[in-house]
Amino acid sequence: MLIFKNISKTYQIGSQEVKALENVNFEIHKGEFTVILGPSGSGKSTALNILGGMDRASSGEFLFDNEVITQLTDEKLSEYRRDIVGFVFQFYNLIPSLTALENIGIAAELTDNLAIAENCLEQVGLLHRRKNFPNQMSGGEMQRVSIARALAKKPKLLLCDEPTGALDSATGLKIMEILRFSAENSEVAVVMVTHNEEFAKLAHRIIRLHDGKVSSIEENKTPAELSEVHL
Numbered sequence: 001m002l003i004f005k006n007i008s009k010t011y012q013i014g015s016q017e018v019k020a021l022e023n024v025n026f027e028i029h030k031g032e033f034t035v036i037l038g039p040s041g042s043g044k045s046t047a048l049n050i051l052g053g054m055d056r057a058s059s060g061e062f063l064f065d066n067e068v069i070t071q072l073t074d075e076k077l078s079e080y081r082r083d084i085v086g087f088v089f090q091f092y093n094l095i096p097s098l099t100a101l102e103n104i105g106i107a108a109e110l111t112d113n114l115a116i117a118e119n120c121l122e123q124v125g126l127l128h129r130r131k132n133f134p135n136q137m138s139g140g141e142m143q144r145v146s147i148a149r150a151l152a153k154k155p156k157l158l159l160c161d162e163p164t165g166a167l168d169s170a171t172g173l174k175i176m177e178i179l180r181f182s183a184e185n186s187e188v189a190v191v192m193v194t195h196n197e198e199f200a201k202l203a204h205r206i207i208r209l210h211d212g213k214v215s216s217i218e219e220n221k222t223p224a225e226l227s228e229v230h231l
């Protein structure tokens with residue numbers, strides 16, 4: 001389980017202070033699909049960066065399975081990023097000169113055992129595309145490869161930053177289905193940042209941010225079906 005306890009983050013621009021997060025408290029659970037929702041500038045990316053160990057909080061405590069991540073040395077924090085966290089970005093970040101399978105194999109250091117990489121491609125329904133290069137795939141397919149690449153590392157935390165931002169609605173929904181399925185069927189905590197209210201209906205937990213503060217947290221044991229989402 002992940003716990004944010006009174007997390008604040010202040011950026012200093014010259015003499016001006018920007019409070020990106022102010023006393024933020026929430027929990028994130030493995031096996032759940034969590035959505036962090038909020039308008040532009042509400043602090044979503046800042047929260048995601050702290051969760052991923054890419055940035056440090058100014059104050060407060062962040063715990064992962066009882067380990068205090070906010071107190072880790074730089075070296076330990078980079079181990080946390082490498083061993084625990086998987087990332088999915090809006091623009092896929094695949095290596096153009098490598099096939100789908102190779103992109104997964106290289107990232108997960110599985111080049112000696114491509115069977116695992118193939119399994120991951122199968123999980124996202126793309127085994128038939130294993131020999132395709134990124135420019136021979138659609139946006140949705142590239143995003144599915146990037147999810148397979150992240151899952152191949154067997155992360156405990158999968159962080160997704162607007163993963164459907166560059167996709168049409170139907171393809172975006174397919175991506176959401178894969179993310180929720182991954183959370184429910186492997187012991188990973190999937191966290192997605194978005195400003196799209198409709199997508200949030202699919203989540204087990206919705207954390208709403210406004211002006212760097214939590215405005216509400218909603219738990220949903222039975223999230224909506226894909227057919228109930230209207231984009």
Ligand SMILES: Nc1ncnc2c1ncn2[C@@H]1O[C@H](COP(=O)(O)OP(=O)(O)OP(=O)(O)O)[C@@H](O)[C@H]1O
Binds near residue numbers: 020
């Ligand atoms: N590196 C930085 N230096 C200074 N201010 C920053 C920095 N990063 C973010 N901020 C500020 O912190 C606040 C929160 O930004 P953040 O990017 O976390 O919001 P967001 O909800 O992810 O927005 P968006 O949806 O537009 O990506 C904003 O006021 C932003 O301008």
